Amino acid sequence: QVQLVESGGGVVQPGRSLRLSCAASGFSFSNYTMHWVRQAPGKGLEWVAVISYDGGNKYYADSVKGRFTISRDNSKNTLYLRMNSLRGDDRAVYYCARDPEEGSGSQLPQSAYFDYWGQGTLVTVSS
């Protein structure tokens, strides 16, 4: 069965960095675009970033552009989110999520919905 397991969250000081990981299993990881979505405590859902099947194409929300980097290692079935210059408003549960449309290469679909989500990992930014 499809499983997505995030890790790497924790408490970090403002301005510092953190890297999240999402280990995927139960499906052909390289055939799916992958996303990060976050949710601040008690708030709604915010899409963060997407990466194409081969990692060659990426797109970011304006709120994280220039600070966050999404990447993937298809040989390890793992998705990453490198977060630099963290701010208080980055405090959230971060979910990795799968776009159900299979494909290949560096193309990105027009946008996506999400059929599988990880359990989430909490990032707290505090001095």
Next chain:
Amino acid sequence: DIQMTQSPSTLSASVGDRVTITCRASQSISTWLAWYQQKPGKAPKLLIYKASSLESGVPSRFSGSGSGTEFTLTISSLQPDDFATYYCQQYNSYPGTFGQGTKVEI
């Protein structure tokens, strides 16, 4: 960015009630709309995609309708397991924006 507005924000209902949640988009998104259910401390769960397609394994009491800018999620007979927060999401274009959520409570 396309703005998604859900109503109501909170809905009080009883087991067996028919429940309808509305989602409006700030511009036309055709039928590129999904609905999710989220329970406290859990990840969202996909219920409906392409406005009216039921995700595999989701009970048939859930249904979606609409196109363009106005959409609805209907629960035909509310069950105890359905008390949760529901979100709509447009995927017509990036960023895939979500509504603010509708909490269905007893």
